[in-house]
Every structure is written in structure tokens, then in C-alpha cells.
Amino acid sequence: EGTVQQVFRSKLHPYTRGLLGCLPKITNDKRSVSLTAIPGFIPRMHHLPSGCIFSPRCSMVEDECKAVRPSLVEAEAGHFTACRRWEILQSKPDLLMDSQHARDFTKHEEGPVVLSANNIKKHFSVSAAGFGSLFKRGQTKIKAVDGVSLGVRGGFTLGVVGESGCGKTTFSRCIAGLEEATSGEIELEGELIPYSVAKRTPAQRKSIQMVFQNPDASLNPHYTIGESVARPLVLMGLPKKEIQDRVRQLFNAVNLPEDYIHRLPHELSGGEKQRIAIARALAAEPTLILCDEPLSSLDVSVQAALINLLIKLQDTHKISYLFISHDLAAVRYISDWIAVMYLGRICEIGSAEDVFMPPYHPYTEALLSAIPIPDPDVRQERIRLEGSVPSAINLPSGCRFHNRCPRKIGKICEEQEPPWQQVTEHHRICCHITLDELRTLQNEVIVRQADSPREVRQ
Numbered sequence: 440e441g442t443v444q445q446v447f448r449s450k451l452h453p454y455t456r457g458l459l460g461c462l463p464k465i466t467n468d469k470r471s472v473s474l475t476a477i478p479g480f481i482p483r484m485h486h487l488p489s490g491c492i493f494s495p496r497c498s499m500v501e502d503e504c505k506a507v508r509p510s511l512v513e514a515e516a517g518h519f520t521a522c523r524r525w526e527i528l529q530s531k532p533d534l535l536m537d538s539q540h541a542r543d544f545t546k547h548e549e550g551p552v553v554l555s556a557n558n559i560k561k562h563f564s565v566s567a568a569g570f571g572s573l574f575k576r577g578q579t580k581i582k583a584v585d586g587v588s589l590g591v592r593g594g595f596t597l598g599v600v601g602e603s604g605c606g607k608t609t610f611s612r613c614i615a616g617l618e619e620a621t622s623g624e625i626e627l628e629g630e631l632i633p634y635s636v637a638k639r640t641p642a643q644r645k646s647i648q649m650v651f652q653n654p655d656a657s658l659n660p661h662y663t664i665g666e667s668v669a670r671p672l673v674l675m676g677l678p679k680k681e682i683q684d685r686v687r688q689l690f691n692a693v694n695l696p697e698d699y700i701h702r703l704p705h706e707l708s709g710g711e712k713q714r715i716a717i718a719r720a721l722a723a724e725p726t727l728i729l730c731d732e733p734l735s736s737l738d739v740s741v742q743a744a745l746i747n748l749l750i751k752l753q754d755t756h757k758i759s760y761l762f763i764s765h766d767l768a769a770v771r772y773i774s775d776w777i778a779v780m781y782l783g784r785i786c787e788i789g790s791a792e793d794v795f796m797p798p799y800h801p802y803t804e805a806l807l808s809a810i811p812i813p814d815p816d817v818r819q820e821r822i823r824l825e826g827s828v829p830s831a832i833n834l835p836s837g838c839r840f841h842n843r844c845p846r847k848i849g850k851i852c853e854e855q856e857p858p859w860q861q862v863t864e865h866h867r868i869c870c871h872i873t874l875d876e877l878r879t880l881q882n883e884v885i886v887r888q889a890d891s892p893r894e895v896r897q
Contacts (some may be wrong), residue, residue: 442517553727587784599763599778654715726759786800798874805845836854
């Protein structure tokens with residue numbers, strides 16, 4: 440306990456250092472470092488350790504820590520800690536903070552495109568009477584997805600980011616076949632596939648799997664965990680003995696003990712349920728897994744463990760991911776490519792490294808400036824967007840971002856749709872402002888580790 444500066448600078452408890460060590464840094468990616476989650480689980484309130492409650496998970500634990508509950512001591516004026524070894528932490532600011540170590544990641548050649556979405560649109564018809572007047576008649580359209588084109592390469596991850604309501608989840612559901620696209624083409628490994636999952640072949644259905652934000656959505660509360668994981672294997676017609684062996688292999692793959700096979704969903708934590716959801720998706724041996732906000736309901740330690748798991752499985756099985764998240768630091772860390780969506784369209788797409796470097800689309804620039812950096816010594820000048828995302832029923836003319844854009848240049852933004860501009864071979868921006876002007880206007884949003892002074896400028 441202490442001021443923000445004291446807690447973040449000194450970090451006089453191993454748990455504090457562990458939490459901060461779980462966070463992916465926006466200057467790192469999956470090929471450079473591996474995240475280290477805090478080992479073990481939070482003890483249950485009715486079965487707390489007799490000594491320090493963090494001792495079962497602490498890498499600095501001693502016998503005395505297990506036997507005697509530490510008291511809260513004032514390590515420095517106004518800064519308190521309940522750790523017997525706080526003086527060691529005080530003298531070694533980097534101790535336990537180098538937990539992000541080099542990853543043994545296999546470098547794969549860029550594979551063929553396994554998923555190609557071409558001009559995908561999803562328009563929902565709703566009664567006009569529900570929007571503005573009881574006397575209106577007919578139908579109006581909600582243009583949730585309005586012409587999205589992108590591709591996902593084999594063994595790679597495409598991250599999709601944007602505010603709530605931008606259409607990213609609806610787009611992923613169109614790819615999964617849970618929503619039928621209004622128009623456009625979906626190709627899986629070069630083959631056109633139907634919009635509806637019910638009309639797809641068994642091979643097409645098994646090739647695309649989904650991990651939802653809420654793992655309970657894919658787990659029957661009355662089935663054991665083993666039965667839920669086995670369900671796709673049963674549908675594939677595998678023999679019973681082979682199914683049993685495969686379920687055990689899947690539990691090992693997601694780092695869960697085999698005795699969990701007989702548990703029910705309510706007996707698992709949120710992180711364990713999400714591991715089961717991943718195991719169930721893996722059961723069909725898919726080409727592509729759609730991950731829709733898979734980390735948002737989990738604490739940072741569980742998030743780190745699941746990010747590492749997804750990367751390990753991708754490295755081992757050459758799976759492709761379409762990874763949807765609000766957490767730009769997590770998206771930067773896990774993704775090879777990133778697409779930025781706004782009001783049903785992509786406004787910027789490129790390699791993860793390129794998208795996080797200027798020139799940016801002004802919307803991307805605003806999103807990046809809002810990434811929380813857990814360091815009180817870093818000063819961020821955020822770009823505050825005025826107003827909320829406009830309705831997908833009454834879309835703005837011209838550039839869809841013009842009514843919130845802090846870099847709007849005039850009538851052209853209001854009246855004409857912006858052109859695509861090629862920044863690099865793998866990076867495109869949809870904006871009226873020229874690339875040279877954007878480079879002049881924009882500074883690098885992301886603070887680098889060697890930067891001094893430690894400041895994020897706009």
C-alpha cells in the first residue's frame with residue numbers, strides 16, 4: 440500500500456511484481472519474449488495457508504514464510520508491505536521483473552492464405568417504426584459490416600481491433616457461419632464456402648472453430664468437461680477408445696490435469712473454462728480458430744497463461760487465428776497482422792510492427808494513444824475523440840470517421856470516401872490526408888524502452 444509512484448516504482452511485494460510481469464509490453468511481440476504467468480491458483484477463502492497467503496505461489500518463499508503470517512510494515516514513509524523479504528526487493532529493483540524471457544519460437548515461412556474474405560457485408564433489416572417515429576413504415580438497414588476484405592495466412596495471427604459497435608464480432612460470426620453474410624465471398628483454402636454453417640460440409644465446419652468471450656457459451660452445464668471436449672470427436676465418428684485417448688491428449692495440450700475430465704463446468708475457474716473451450720476448438724484439428732475477446736473476462740495472470748498457450752499451440756500445430764480484442768497491447772503481442780475497424784469498414788491494415796509505427800490512420804492514432812501504460816513515469820498525451828460512434832443505421836457521408844476526427848482537413852472528408860494509400864508493401868491506410876502530411880503531423884505514440892525522457896507525445 441502506498442502512492443501510485445511508490446507502488447509502481449518500488450514494488451515491494453512479489454505479488455505486485457508478478458502482476459506487472461504478466462502484462463504484455465506494447466514494444467514486444469510473441470517472437471521476442473515469453474510472458475510468465477504467476478504459478479498456481481488463488482487459495483480458497485476456507486482453506487488459506489497458515490503463513491503468508493502468497494507463499495504457495497511465491498518464487499522467493501522460505502520456510503518461515505509458510506509458517507508465520509507476515510505483518511504489514513512501513514518500508515518507507517507512507518509505503519507499507521506484508522512481505523518478510525521486502526528489503527531484498529528494495530535493494531534489487533529488477534528482481535522478478537525480468538520474467539519475460541526469450542521465447543523458443545519456430546520461425547515459419549509466410550504460408551498461403553487459408554481464409555480470404557472478399558467485400559463481406561452484413562446488413563440487418565429492422566422495422567423503421569422502431570427508429571424515430573411510430574408512423575414510419577417499411578424496413579431500414581443496420582450496416583454492421585459493410586465491405587470488409589482481408590486474408591489470414593496459414594500459421595499466422597490476424598488481430599482485429601476497434602471500439603464496441605465497429606462490427607468486428609459480427610464479421611467473425613459471418614466467417615464462422617453463425618450469421619449469414621448479406622453479400623461477398625468467403626474462401627477457405629481457395630474454396631468458396633456457403634454463408635450458413637448448416638450448409639457447409641463436415642470438412643468445412645471442422646476447419647473453422649471459435650473460442651467465445653464467455654466460455655460458458657460453449658459448455659453444457661449438464662455435461663462433464665470430458666464429454667464437452669469429446670463432442671466434436673463423436674460427431675467426427677471416431678471410435679470410443681480413440682476418443683478417450685484424444686481427450687486426454689487435449690487436456691495435456693491445454694495444461695489441465697486428466698482428473699478434470701469428470702468435473703462439471705461450475706467446478707472450474709474462468710481461466711480453466713477458457714482452456715476447455717480452447718481444447719474443444721482444437722479437437723476438430725481446425726485450420727482456423729476465431730478468438731472473439733477470449734481474454735477480456737480474465738485477470739492478468741490467467742491472461743498471460745492463455746496467451747502463452749495460444750502461441751504454443753499455434754507454433755506446434757500451425758493453426759491460424761483471427762484474434763478479436765479491445766486490448767491493443769495483447770493484440771500487438773500475439774498478432775502478425777492487424778486490421779483496424781470503424782463503423783463496419785477497415786480503415787487501416789498491415790503488419791503488427793507497421794501499424795504501431797507512424798504514419799497512422801487518425802483513428803488508429805487515437806486508439807494507440809489510449810493504451811494504458813502501467814508506469815507513472817510515462818506521460819501520455821491522449822487524443823480524446825469527441826462524441827460516440829455514429830449509428831450503423833445512419834452512416835456519415837464521406838469518411839465515416841470525419842465527425843470525430845481530430846485531423847479533419849475540410850469538406851473533402853465530409854463528402855468523398857477516402858482512398859487507400861500504400862504506406863509499405865504490407866501496410867495500407869484509408870485516409871484523405873497524404874502520407875507525407877501524416878508523417879509531419881504525427882509522432883510515434885508508443886514509448887520505446889530506451890526512450891528518454893520517458894514520455895509519450897502527440
